[in-house]
Amino acid sequence: MASKDKCSSDLGLTLGMLTLRIWLGFRAIQTGIEKYAGTTSYDKDVLIDGAPNAYGLTETATGKVYALSNYNGVPAPLYEKFSNEPLIPSWGLNLFDTILGPALIILGLTILLGIAQRISLFAMGLVYTSLTFGLILIKQDAGIAWLGVHIIMIVMALALTKHNRFAVLKKW
Numbered sequence: 001m002a003s004k005d006k007c008s009s010d011l012g013l014t015l016g017m018l019t020l021r022i023w024l025g026f027r028a029i030q031t032g033i034e035k036y037a038g039t040t041s042y043d044k045d046v047l048i049d050g051a052p053n054a055y056g057l058t059e060t061a062t063g064k065v066y067a068l069s070n071y072n073g074v075p076a077p078l079y080e081k082f083s084n085e086p087l088i089p090s091w092g093l094n095l096f097d098t099i100l101g102p103a104l105i106i107l108g109l110t111i112l113l114g115i116a117q118r119i120s121l122f123a124m125g126l127v128y129t130s131l132t133f134g135l136i137l138i139k140q141d142a143g144i145a146w147l148g149v150h151i152i153m154i155v156m157a158l159a160l161t162k163h164n165r166f167a168v169l170k171k172w
Contacts, residue, residue: 013163020157021164025112027150028124032104038070039063073100081138088137096130103127111157114167118158125154 039062045052046059074082074097082088107127110120128150135143161167 010163013160014165017157017160017164018166020153020160021111021114021117024121024124024150024153024157025108028104028108028111030108032101032106032108033066035073035101035104036066036068036071038065038067040065071101073097078134078138082134085134085137088134100127114164116169117161117164117167121154121158121161125151125158128154 041060041062043058044061046057047053072079074093079093079097082093083090103123104127107120107124110116111124128147132144132147132151135147
């Protein structure tokens with residue numbers, strides 16, 4: 001009877017780990033992709049009774065688009081605040097701005113796919129810790145707490161890695 005309980009307990013822990021991987025992976029991937037988001041404006045016909053008007057009236061509409069040219073690792077308003085902080089050197093801010101989006105996408109993929117799980121989770125924890133450092137400097141307490149929750153989830157995932165049955169390079 002004890003082995004049956006252990007099996008069901010292990011299944012719960014395995015599913016718990018899988019759930020954390022999916023959440024953390026998709027969260028990081030989507031956050032990284034959003035670094036490439038921008039808006040575009042275009043003119044469209046004004047509809048009258050569901051049909052394009054005969055007067056040539058148009059209205060400007062905006063839409064969300066993704067492109068390499070839209071990339072901002074650190075949003076412009078935050079970049080300006082960080083650039084005024086003496087504890088953040090400009091070369092470090094420029095480097096962080098350049099690598100943040102790709103790092104989030106790559107780490108999200110490795111966590112989601114279970115590639116070198118422990119190293120990937122630890123690296124994600126370092127990224128979130130570095131983001132926390134910046135938010136502490138500009139006194140963004142809500143963001144700090146939000147990132148703290150992410151760190152707790154990473155610690156939970158690291159604690160459950162021995163139950164990670166669906167992983168590539170389980171040793172790492």
